[in-house]
Amino acid sequence: MSRNILHVDFNNFYASVECLQHPELANVPVVVGGDETARHGIVLSKNEIAKRQYGIKTGEVLWKVRERCPNVVILRPHMERYLEFSQLARTLYGEYTDRVESFGLDEAWLDVTGSGIFGTPRHIADELRDRIRREFGITVSVGVSFNKVFAKLGSDMKKPDATTVISETNFRDRVWRLPVGELLYVGRATQMKFARLGIDTIGDLARFDRKLLGTLLGKHGTMLWAFANGFDASPVALANENGTVKSVGNSTTMPHDLRCEADVRLVLYAIADSVAARLRRHGLAGSTISVSIRDCDMFTFERQCKNNHPTQLSGEIAEIAWSLFRTNYTWMKPVRALGIQVSDLTEDTACEQLDIFGEVSRRMKKGELEHTIDSIRNRYGHDMVLRASLMTAPELTGFRPAQGNFMHTTPIIRN
Ligand SMILES: [Mg+2]
Structure with a gap:
């Protein structure tokens, strides 16, 4: 049976939470980062203005960001606040399904295959977006698909505050033209190996000879090939009922x-x-x-x-x-x-x-x-x-x- 899986991803998570506490920063470029005086202090998160107007990227070194954008506001992270939001979100997801699997603090997969009572998967996705915007004051992007890998890809395709559906019938059109680096678990090194094989897009990977890829890249290669073709059967983990820390x-x-x-x-x-x-x-x-x-x-x-x-x-x-x-x-x-x-x-x-x-x-x-x-x-x-x-x-x-x-x-x- 085909599954319905959502991947919910908070937009600019740390920066969004910080901006909630500092409404005066609504129209200023804001970055959450480590220690600015340390040479290795990096950008952990940034708001939309920092991203769009100044091209600031996660992982960039703070002193370089400061050089390019002198008026940027750099805030230190408050993990306990983010953790709180993360747990609130889990409670909300729990209203729709008991299959909730966190991926870091700001991302989670939800298996809503058995949640038809709440509407179609797209409806649930839109409702979640709506509720999180109203109840938490920050936005999420949601990917809807028949497996976890494509659901995650979907949540990345339209941001902020959007739903993207990748179905068994449209995934070749929607997904295959994307750069292969956007696929989950394709790191920079794998991407370089792929490039040498002429694999630039997810579609190139999907159409590549599976056996040959296995010989060249081993298990990791055939796993990624399967992902590109929509063959990802990995389940969304079952959340435990009492919500205690495991x-x-x-x-x-x-x-x-x-x-x-x-x-x-x-x-x-x-x-x-x-x-x-x-x-x-x-x-x-x-x-x-x-x-x-x-x-x-x-x-x-x-x-x-x-x-x-x-x-x-x-x-x-x-x-x-x-x-x-x-x-x-x-x-x-x-x-x-x-x-x-x-x-x-x-x-x-x-x-x-x-x-x-x-x-x-x-x-x-x-x-x-x-x-x-x-x-x-x-x-x-x-x-x-x-x-x-x-x-x-x-x-x-x-x-x-x-x-x-x-x-x-x-x-x-x-x-
Ligand atoms: Mg995020």
Whole structure:
């Protein structure tokens, strides 16, 4: 049976939320970014004026933006606000379907195949746009299609505040003329390989010989070929009913690709620090630790392992993540992004019941230490307590995840 899938994408998400708080900035170019004084501070989000009148792009370096557009207003991000909007949106989507899968903070897929009672998929898409505009004060674009990949593509085709339908009958006309780089999971490196094969559009990819592509580019190649032809059967994940947090994690895209183990280790320790702080803040501990690794080709994979007790200690989380990385990464390519997730969560009071032979008291002492660190950081700022190892490479670990104003980092809370 054919499916009906929506992909909802908030327009200029961070910038839109910031502009809601600052109505006086309605007609000014606004950028949300990292630290302007740091050379690697980049644009995380921009409003329509910054985009249209000044051509400011996400990922651009802030000092260059300032040079070109001296009157730009640069605001620091407030992740906790964005998280709040994200959760409100999930609640709204839940009124239409229980199949809601978040993709970052500002995007989500909804499977509305069984939601006919609310109208056609296009009607649901328009209603969602309307409601989000009225109830949240910001706009979204929605793609409607029979699979996730095309739904995502659709939400990108008309912005802001628009619905685009890509159907089984019109996808060849609508999608195939687009540059192949717009397809989900086609990174810059893959795009370059495609270019050498004469594949410039999604249509070129769809019509390319599947077997040959498999030989040249492996599984990734045949997967993308299938996407281009509309053969994407991946389901929209089922949201859990009570809306409790199922995992806590952070990931970070490095300012430059990593080529050595020492740097990876540093970054993993910094991420673990932030994840552990968030676990403690929510009073949670988890026993499954996963590490996600993205190479410079945008190829991402995840490895996980089960710890014999739930933990919220950054040292423990970091060590497990680090050993997962070491046993699973072969260094065929430099590393572009890293993430750590902790799942199988329990309330942290349950931790102690699982103890044997005094292990607990050792861990509790560590726990007390980390709680103390949290409270010092809350009162005096994150920099008051830093792991000595992290201070050796501040450009890699200089984000402040626990406080949510970090630059390249995305909090992941999966429901
Ligand atoms: Mg968006």
